[in-house]
Amino acid sequence: KAGVTQTPRYLIKTRGQQVTLSCSPISGHRSVSWYQQTPGQGLQFLFEYFSETQRNKGNFPGRFSGRQFSNSRSEMNVSTLELGDSALYLCASSDRVSYNSPLHFGNGTRLTVT
Amino acid sequence: QKEVEQNSGPLSVPEGAIASLNCTYSDRVSQSFFWYRQYSGKSPELIMSIYSNGDKEDGRFTAQLNKASQYVSLLIRDSQPSDSATYLCAVNFNKFYFGSGTKLNVKP
Numbered sequence: 001k002a003g004v005t006q007t008p009r010y011l012i013k014t015r016g017q018q019v020t021l022s023c024s025p026i027s028g029h030r031s032v033s034w035y036q037q038t039p040g041q042g043l044q045f046l047f048e049y050f051s052e053t054q055r056n057k058g059n060f061p062g063r064f065s066g067r068q069f070s071n072s073r074s075e076m077n078v079s080t081l082e083l084g085d086s087a088l089y090l091c092a093s094s095d096r097v098s099y100n101s102p103l104h105f106g107n108g109t110r111l112t113v114t
Numbered sequence: 115q116k117e118v119e120q121n122s123g124p125l126s127v128p129e130g131a132i133a134s135l136n137c138t139y140s141d142r143v144s145q146s147f148f149w150y151r152q153y154s155g156k157s158p159e160l161i162m163s164i165y166s167n168g169d170k171e172d173g174r175f176t177a178q179l180n181k182a183s184q185y186v187s188l189l190i191r192d193s194q195p196s197d198s199a200t201y202l203c204a205v206n207f208n209k210f211y212f213g214s215g216t217k218l219n220v221k222p
Binding site: 033035042043045048055056088090099100102103104105106107108 | 145146148150156157158159160163165202204206208209210211212213214215
């Protein structure tokens with residue numbers, strides 16, 4: 001099975017711009033979660049989508065949004081970028097069949113805001 | 115209080131030694147527990163999962179879970195320099211909560 005695929009791998013944007021990140025989960029996985037990782041803050045949960053519905057949401061401002069499509073692919077959008085948004089953005093998928101289902105991470109998108 | 119706590123390290127052990135990584139969590143209804151390894155600049159990789167009290171062994175790795183004391187640990191036997199990474203503890207109660215990770219250095 002192919003793993004979780006995130007595109008693009010690297011992005012450089014300017015403050016005030018917006019950005020869209022894409023994630024294709026492992027085939028058959030209906031849950032997609034997004035995390036932000038910075039050296040000082042560790043892994044911070046953004047949101048989780050399951051069957052096109054947002055299931056959980058972290059404590060991020062409304063500039064961060066996401067969606068999931070019928071094929072389980074997910075996109076995350078960040079509007080009005082700030083310097084502090086520079087981070088590694090990780091997508092993880094799960095089959096969520098039970099509490100024992102782990103998360104499987106993609107390679108991430110490294111976003112640099114200048 | 116953070117849901118999942120880990121010592122940030124770094125934890126330094128000599129090659130061939132046992133590395134012991136610990137994690138405590140706050141929610142008593144947690145169902146499942148995971149250890150992820152993350153190399154610098156890479157994404158987290160699942161290495162162990164444990165759901166019941168006791169030990170679970172997989173090769174050089176042993177995960178230990180004590181729900182009454184709310185801690186989970188990871189033992190790495192015969193540590194190798196290639197084990198040098200940050201180890202993230204994750205706990206699943208409705209959603210996943212991650213610790214901040216423990217950095218492990220295995221010295222040749």
